Amino acid sequence: MADYLVDEMSPYHLQMSMFVTTIREQGDEAQRNHWLPQIEAWKIIGAYAQTEQGHGSNVRGLELQARWDPKKKEFELHSPTLTASKWWNGALGRTATHAIVVAQLLLPQIQTPSIDAADDAEPRYVSHGPHPFVVRIRDQDTHQPLPGIVVGDIGPKYGYTSMDNGYMLFNHFRVPHAAMLARYSRVDPETSAFQRTGSSAVVYGSLTNVRANIIMHARLVLARAVTIAVRYCSIRRQFKDRDALDTESIPETVVLDYPTVMIRVLPLLATTFALHYTGEAMYELYRRSRESIEGGDFGSLAELHSTSSGLKSLCTMYAADGIEICRRAMGGHGFGGGSGLVQINADYLSKPTVEGDNWMITQQVSNYLIKKMTAAVEEPHMESKDALSDHFRRYLKQRTTARPQEVITSNGTIDDTALVEAFKWRAATLSYQAYQQRIVQKQRWNTLLISLHKLSRAYSESILVTNFHSALQNSPLSEPTRSTMRDLFHLYALHTIDSDARTFQTTGALSAVVLDAIPDRVLDIMTQKVRPHAVKLVDSWAIPDYLLDSALGRYDGKVYEELFQKAHRENPLNRVTFNVDWRSSEIVKGDKDSEARILAKL
Amino acid sequence: MAPTPQWVKELKPSGPQGHELLKQERAKSKLPVEQLSQFLFTRGGLERKHGILAILEKEKVFYKSQNYFAGRVDRFETALARAKRLRQLTVQHGWSVEDFRAATELISEPGPYGLHESMFLITLRDQGTPQQREKFYKPALNYEIIGCYAQTELGHGSNVRGLETTATWNAEDQTFTIHSPHLTASKWWIGSLGRTANHAVVMAQLVIAGRSHGPHPFVVQIRDLKTHEPLENIHIGDIGPKFGYNTMDNGFLLFNNVKIPHFNMLARFSSVDPQTNRYMRPSSPSLVYGTLTWVRSTIVMQAGGVLARGVTIATRYCAVRRQFQDRDAPEWEKGENQVLNYTMVQIRLLTLLAATYALHFTGKGMMQLYETNQNKMSQDVGQVGSAQRGAGPEETHSGSDLLADLHATSCGLKSLASTIAAEGLETCRRACGGHGYSSFSGIGPWFADYLPTTTWEGDNYMLSQQVARYLLKSARSVMKGEKPTNDTTQILSNFLAKSDIGAAFDVLGRDEDIVAAFAWRTAFLTFEALKHRDEQKKAWNDLLVDFYRLSRAHSQYLVVKNFYETLQSPSLTAELDPETVTVMYKLFRLHSLHTLENEASEFYTSSAVTVRQIQLARTSAVMRLLEELRPHAVRLVDAWDFPDWQLDSSLGRYDGKVYEDMFYRASEQNPLNAITVDPYPDSPVLFKKNDSAQFKSKL
Numbered sequence A: 001m002a003d004y005l006v007d008e009m010s011p012y013h014l015q016m017s018m019f020v021t022t023i024r025e026q027g028d029e030a031q032r033n034h035w036l037p038q039i040e041a042w043k044i045i046g047a048y049a050q051t052e053q054g055h056g057s058n059v060r061g062l063e064l065q066a067r068w069d070p071k072k073k074e075f076e077l078h079s080p081t082l083t084a085s086k087w088w089n090g091a092l093g094r095t096a097t098h099a100i101v102v103a104q105l106l107l108p109q110i111q112t113p114s115i116d117a118a119d120d121a122e123p124r125y126v127s128h129g130p131h132p133f134v135v136r137i138r139d140q141d142t143h144q145p146l147p148g149i150v151v152g153d154i155g156p157k158y159g160y161t162s163m164d165n166g167y168m169l170f171n172h173f174r175v176p177h178a179a180m181l182a183r184y185s186r187v188d189p190e191t192s193a194f195q196r197t198g199s200s201a202v203v204y205g206s207l208t209n210v211r212a213n214i215i216m217h218a219r220l221v222l223a224r225a226v227t228i229a230v231r232y233c234s235i236r237r238q239f240k241d242r243d244a245l246d247t248e249s250i251p252e253t254v255v256l257d258y259p260t261v262m263i264r265v266l267p268l269l270a271t272t273f274a275l276h277y278t279g280e281a282m283y284e285l286y287r288r289s290r291e292s293i294e295g296g297d298f299g300s301l302a303e304l305h306s307t308s309s310g311l312k313s314l315c316t317m318y319a320a321d322g323i324e325i326c327r328r329a330m331g332g333h334g335f336g337g338g339s340g341l342v343q344i345n346a347d348y349l350s351k352p353t354v355e356g357d358n359w360m361i362t363q364q365v366s367n368y369l370i371k372k373m374t375a376a377v378e379e380p381h382m383e384s385k386d387a388l389s390d391h392f393r394r395y396l397k398q399r400t401t402a403r404p405q406e407v408i409t410s411n412g413t414i415d416d417t418a419l420v421e422a423f424k425w426r427a428a429t430l431s432y433q434a435y436q437q438r439i440v441q442k443q444r445w446n447t448l449l450i451s452l453h454k455l456s457r458a459y460s461e462s463i464l465v466t467n468f469h470s471a472l473q474n475s476p477l478s479e480p481t482r483s484t485m486r487d488l489f490h491l492y493a494l495h496t497i498d499s500d501a502r503t504f505q506t507t508g509a510l511s512a513v514v515l516d517a518i519p520d521r522v523l524d525i526m527t528q529k530v531r532p533h534a535v536k537l538v539d540s541w542a543i544p545d546y547l548l549d550s551a552l553g554r555y556d557g558k559v560y561e562e563l564f565q566k567a568h569r570e571n572p573l574n575r576v577t578f579n580v581d582w583r584s585s586e587i588v589k590g591d592k593d594s595e596a597r598i599l600a601k602l
Numbered sequence B: 001m002a003p004t005p006q007w008v009k010e011l012k013p014s015g016p017q018g019h020e021l022l023k024q025e026r027a028k029s030k031l032p033v034e035q036l037s038q039f040l041f042t043r044g045g046l047e048r049k050h051g052i053l054a055i056l057e058k059e060k061v062f063y064k065s066q067n068y069f070a071g072r073v074d075r076f077e078t079a080l081a082r083a084k085r086l087r088q089l090t091v092q093h094g095w096s097v098e099d100f101r102a103a104t105e106l107i108s109e110p111g112p113y114g115l116h117e118s119m120f121l122i123t124l125r126d127q128g129t130p131q132q133r134e135k136f137y138k139p140a141l142n143y144e145i146i147g148c149y150a151q152t153e154l155g156h157g158s159n160v161r162g163l164e165t166t167a168t169w170n171a172e173d174q175t176f177t178i179h180s181p182h183l184t185a186s187k188w189w190i191g192s193l194g195r196t197a198n199h200a201v202v203m204a205q206l207v208i209a210g211r212s213h214g215p216h217p218f219v220v221q222i223r224d225l226k227t228h229e230p231l232e233n234i235h236i237g238d239i240g241p242k243f244g245y246n247t248m249d250n251g252f253l254l255f256n257n258v259k260i261p262h263f264n265m266l267a268r269f270s271s272v273d274p275q276t277n278r279y280m281r282p283s284s285p286s287l288v289y290g291t292l293t294w295v296r297s298t299i300v301m302q303a304g305g306v307l308a309r310g311v312t313i314a315t316r317y318c319a320v321r322r323q324f325q326d327r328d329a330p331e332w333e334k335g336e337n338q339v340l341n342y343t344m345v346q347i348r349l350l351t352l353l354a355a356t357y358a359l360h361f362t363g364k365g366m367m368q369l370y371e372t373n374q375n376k377m378s379q380d381v382g383q384v385g386s387a388q389r390g391a392g393p394e395e396t397h398s399g400s401d402l403l404a405d406l407h408a409t410s411c412g413l414k415s416l417a418s419t420i421a422a423e424g425l426e427t428c429r430r431a432c433g434g435h436g437y438s439s440f441s442g443i444g445p446w447f448a449d450y451l452p453t454t455t456w457e458g459d460n461y462m463l464s465q466q467v468a469r470y471l472l473k474s475a476r477s478v479m480k481g482e483k484p485t486n487d488t489t490q491i492l493s494n495f496l497a498k499s500d501i502g503a504a505f506d507v508l509g510r511d512e513d514i515v516a517a518f519a520w521r522t523a524f525l526t527f528e529a530l531k532h533r534d535e536q537k538k539a540w541n542d543l544l545v546d547f548y549r550l551s552r553a554h555s556q557y558l559v560v561k562n563f564y565e566t567l568q569s570p571s572l573t574a575e576l577d578p579e580t581v582t583v584m585y586k587l588f589r590l591h592s593l594h595t596l597e598n599e600a601s602e603f604y605t606s607s608a609v610t611v612r613q614i615q616l617a618r619t620s621a622v623m624r625l626l627e628e629l630r631p632h633a634v635r636l637v638d639a640w641d642f643p644d645w646q647l648d649s650s651l652g653r654y655d656g657k658v659y660e661d662m663f664y665r666a667s668e669q670n671p672l673n674a675i676t677v678d679p680y681p682d683s684p685v686l687f688k689k690n691d692s693a694q695f696k697s698k699l
C-alpha cells in the first residue's frame, strides 16, 4: 500500500515482484529454503534479467549461454555477442546484488560411440532452451560488479526515471550447479542429462500472475487520470453559451458541459468500472487455476494464459491512451507539471510493451480461439467443458439462421442481455472467420495478423461487457447507485460499439438501424444520466490528494492557488537570473565562467 | 567508473548486422532517393540544410550527447547558450530567415528566444503603427530588447475575450494602468517570459471610462535592462516543469497597477484618441486574423515532417530488429524475421509513412492558399466593406469569401494534421517495442515537445466548431440556390443535385472516385448537421460532437484531395520517373483507403460506399498495398533526408548500427554509472561513491 501511495517505481520493485515470485514458483525446495529467508531479510536485493538487447518478445531467441561443464559440475555464463547483453532489467543498473538470469541451457550431446571419434574431442553442445539461474552479480561489501561481469544503467527513458533499468554482460563467468532453478527441469550432475519434472507451460504461470496484476493496476491508473480530468473540467470555465439569451449576466460554461469534452472523459469513467469488475473476475480465475495447477491439473492454463494476454493488451491500451486523452482534454494546464499526469503518463507508457507487447500477444488469444472453434466445428455434439466451447457450439447451430439483436427496443429501453449477446456474437463470428481463413483456406499467418489483432480485441471486449453485466446482476448496491452503475454499463457498451460499429453490422450482431441510433443514445446517457454524478463517481474511487499529486485534481478544487504555489515557490529555475544579451558569454548573471562550465558538460 | 574492458569492446551484435540489413533494404528498391528528396524540398532547400548543418556540427555548444541526461536547470542554461550562439552565427554568416529556420529545425529544441523570434516580432510588425515599429520593432530585430507574447492567463486561454488583465485609460495623464485584479488574471504559459524577456506584448481588456472594449495588445517593459530583475510592481517567474518543452521558460506575470504611456498601445488597427478619450474601432479586423491563419498554416506545413521523423526512426529500426521466425516460412529460411515484415507492424508504420507524404503535400497546398489570399487582400485594400464586419471571421461572408475559406481550412487542417502527427509519433514509438521507450530512440522526447501543438493556436477540438460554422453557412447559401463559387460550395451543390439518385463510387478501381467519395461524405454530414441546427433547432452545444466529426471528415477530404492534385500536377511527372510516380499513387491509395476503412461507419451511412467495398478495402486492397510498398519503405523514409545529427537517435541511424550506438550511449555517456549505491534498506548511506562530477567534466 505504501508503495502504491508513494507512486514512484522504486529500485526495490523487482525484489518484491518478479525476483521473489520466480524463486518461489520455480525453485525446488532446497533453493527456496536457501534464498527466500535472505530475500525476506533484505540481505540480498534482486533483479529479473530475461530481456536482452537483441531479444525481448522472442524469449527462445535469447543469446546468453549457460554451458554445463561436466568436469567441474558448474555452469559457465557467457555473452557471445553484443546483442546478448541483458537490457532493460529493472534494478539491475545500480541496485541489485543478485539477479535471476535467463540463459540458453547448453548441455553436451550424449555421445553415441562412433568408430573414428577422437576420444578427447570437445563434446558437441545442444541447446535446451532458456532457463533461469540465480546469480550473485555484485560484491557484498564494495557493491562493485564481480570479475567477469560488466553491468550498468541503460540511460534515460521516456519515464521510469526513478528506476535503474540495466544492462549486463558475462565473460565466461562460473556459477554452481545449484544456481539453476530446478523445480520443473534440472540437469543431472552425474550424467549431464536434462530432466523435466512438470509442464513447461507452468513457467508462464508467474507471467500470468503479473498480467492479472497489470489489469487490476490499469483500473487504478485510469481512475486517477479520470478523477483529475473530471474534477478540473468541472471547475474550468471557458466561454459563455452561444445560445443563451442574456449573455451579460450568465457565468461562463463549465467545460465538462461541452459534449466534445464529455465524449472524451465520460466513456473513460465508465471504462474504469468495467476494468474493475473484470480485474476481480481475473483474480478469481487466476486463483482457481493456481489451485488446480498445484493439484497437478494443467488444463485451465491455456484459457488463463490466453484470456490474460488479450485483456492485458486491451486494458493497458485503455489506460495508456486514456491518460493522454484526459491530459489533452484539460487544454494548456494538462501539459503542465501541475496536471499530475506527466509522470504517470510517462511511467505508464511502458505497460503496452512490457510483459508481452500489446500487438504481438494478441496472436496468442486468436490462436486459442481458432483452436477452440476448430474443436467445436469438428465435434459439434461433444459436451462442452467450458463456457467458451459451449458458446461456440451454440453459435455454430444458429449461425445461418440468427437475426441481429434488438438491443434498443421499440419503446427505447436497452435490453442488457441482448447487448451482451451482441458482443459475444461478434466475437464468435470473427473467430469463425479466422478459423475459415487459417484452417480451411490455409492462409498465411502473417497475412492474418491484423484480423487476429481485431479478433483478440473483440473477444476481450466481450469479456469486459459480460463481467460488467454479471456484476450488476449480483450487485449488492442499492438504488440509486445501482441504476447509475447500469448507466455506466450502457455507456461503456454503446460507446465501444460505436467505435467499431461496422464489425457489429458485418458480423450480423446488430442492424444498421440500431447502429445509426447509437451516437445520439450515447450523448443522451452522458448528458442526462452520467454527467450529473460525474464528480461523485470519481470521488468514490477515493484516491487521496497525496497520490494524485495534482494541482488540477485536488479534492477541494483549489486549482489555481495550487498551480501558482508550485510555479512560484517550488521551482528552482526561478532562483537563477540569466544574462540574456546574445553578445555576452555570461549565461548566468554574475557567473563569468558559466559558458565554460556549460561547454565542459557537453 | 571502471573503464570498459577489452572483451566488451570487441563484442559485435549477432548477425546479420544492422548495416547489412539496411543495405539489403536499400537494394530491394530502385527508388531514386535524391530525386524524390528534391521533389519534396527542392535542390536549393537541401543544399541550404546541408550547408548549415556543416556549420552547426562543428560548434561544441550544439553537441547533443547530454541532452537526454541533463536536468531542467542544466538544460535551460544550455538552451540559452545555444540561442545566443545561434544568433551570433546568424549575424556572422548573414543568414536569411529561411537559413535561420533550417538551423532551428536541425537543432530541434525550443529555445529561450523562441517567442521573441516569432510572436513578439510578428505582432510588433503587424499591429504597430510606423512610429511604434520604429520604437519597438527595430530594436527588437536587433535583440536590443527581448520580448514575449503574453495573452493566455491562468484562468483563460481559449476564450480570449474572457481575459481578466485590465488596461485602464487615464485621461488626466494620458497613460494606461495595467493591472491583474485576480490570481486567475496572472499571465501563464507565456514562452520566453519566465527567465528571458525584458519586454512583453500584453493582451489586456481596454477600459475607458468604466467601459470595456475587449482585449488589446500593449507593449510593456517588465525587467530592468541592466540587472534583468523584474521592475517594481511586476511579479514574474517560470511556471515549472512540463510534459515536454523544458528548454523553454514558459512564464507567469502579475501586474500591480503599472502605468505605461499612451504610445504603448499597439495602434495600427484600433486606438484611443488622447484628445477625445474615444475608442477608435478596428478598420479591418480580418487583417488581425492574418497572423493566426499564418501560424496555423505553418503548423499544417510542418506536420508531415514532424511525423516523418518518427516514421524514419521506426521504419529503419524495424528493418534491423528481428524477432521470431515466420510460422509459415520454409525450412531453408530459418533466420528470424525482420519485424517490419509482420503485417501487424506494417499496418501501423506504412500507413503513417503514407500519411507523411499526404500531410506534406497538403501543407504545401495550404501555404499556397495562404499566399493567394495575401495577394488578393493587398489588392483589395480599401475596397473591403469593413464596416459591416463584426469582430471575428465567423461573421464574415460565406461561400465566395476566400478569407473565410482560408480561415476554416486552416482551422480544420491544423486540428487534423497536428492530431495525426502527435498520435502517429506515439504509434511509432510503441512500434519499436521496448527500445522505443528509451530516450535514445529519439521519438519520446520529440513527441513530448510536439504535444502542445494539439492545444495551442486553438485547441484541436474547439477549432472544429469554426469549420462546422463555415460549412453550415456554405450549405445555407447552396440551399438558397446561390451559385457555387469555390470547391466547398461546389461539392455541396453536387451532393444536393444527386442525393436522391445516390452515388456509386468505385473506390477500389478509380482514384478520382476515392476523392469524390470523401467529398460526398463531407457533404452528407454537412447537410445532416444543418438539419439538426436549422430544422430541429438543436442547441449549438448539443451538436459539438457532430461538428467535431464533420470537421474531421472535411479535413480528411482536403488531405486526400491535395494528395491527388499533387499526383495530377505536371511537375510530378516532369520531376519523377515513372516507377516513383507509381509508388506515389500507391501511397495515395494506402492513405485514402486506410482512412476510409477507419471511418467506415460514416462512409457507409452516407451511402458513399457499400459494406462489401469496406470489407474489400481492408482484406484485399490495403493488404496488397502494404505488400507492394514494403520493399520501398526504407528508401521512402530516406527521401525525407533527415541527417543523423538532427534525429539524435540510436534506433534511427542511417547506417543501422542500432545496437552499438545504444550500448555506447548507455555505457560511455551515462553519468548514473559513475555512482555506486549502497543497496541495503537499513543502511542510511545512499551513494557509496559518486564520481559523476568527474565523469561529466571528462567528457
Ligand SMILES: Cc1cc2nc3c(=O)[nH]c(=O)nc-3n(C[C@H](O)[C@H](O)[C@H](O)COP(=O)(O)OP(=O)(O)OC[C@H]3O[C@@H](n4cnc5c(N)ncnc54)[C@H](O)[C@@H]3O)c2cc1C
Binding pocket: A014, A048, A049, A050, A051, A054, A055, A056, A057, A058, A087, A088, A089, A090, A160, A165, A350, A353, A354, A355, A356, A357, A358, A359, A360, A449, B321, B323, B324, B339, B342, B344, B345, B430, B431, B432, B433, B434, B435, B437
Ligand atoms: C520500462 C521497462 C522495464 C522493463 N523491465 C524488464 C525487467 O525487469 N526484466 C526483463 O527481463 N525485461 C524487462 N523489460 C523488457 C520488456 O519485457 C521487453 O521490452 C518487451 O517484452 C518487448 O520486447 P521487445 O523490446 O523485444 O519488442 P520487439 O519484439 O522488438 O517489438 C518490436 C515490434 O515488433 C513487433 N513484433 C515482435 N514480434 C512480433 C510477431 N511475432 N508478430 C508481429 N509483430 C511482432 C511488436 O509488436 C513491436 O511493434 C522492460 C522494458 C521496459 C520498457
Ligand SMILES: Cc1cc2nc3c(=O)[nH]c(=O)nc-3n(C[C@H](O)[C@H](O)[C@H](O)COP(=O)(O)OP(=O)(O)OC[C@H]3O[C@@H](n4cnc5c(N)ncnc54)[C@H](O)[C@@H]3O)c2cc1C
Binding pocket: A236, A238, A239, A255, A258, A260, A261, A328, A329, A330, A331, A332, A333, A335, B115, B149, B150, B151, B152, B155, B156, B157, B158, B159, B188, B189, B190, B191, B245, B250, B452, B455, B456, B457, B458, B459, B461, B462, B544
Ligand atoms: C507549451 C505551451 C506554450 C504556450 N505558449 C504560449 C505563449 O507564448 N503565449 C500565450 O499567450 N499562450 C501560450 N500558451 C497557451 C495556449 O495558447 C493555451 O493553453 C491554449 O490556447 C488552450 O487554452 P486553455 O489552456 O485555456 O484550454 P481550455 O480552453 O481551458 O481547454 C480545456 C478543455 O475545454 C474545451 N473547451 C474550451 N472551450 C470550449 C468550447 N467553446 N467548446 C467546446 N470545448 C471547449 C477544450 O477542448 C479542452 O478540452 C502555451 C501553452 C502551452 C501548453
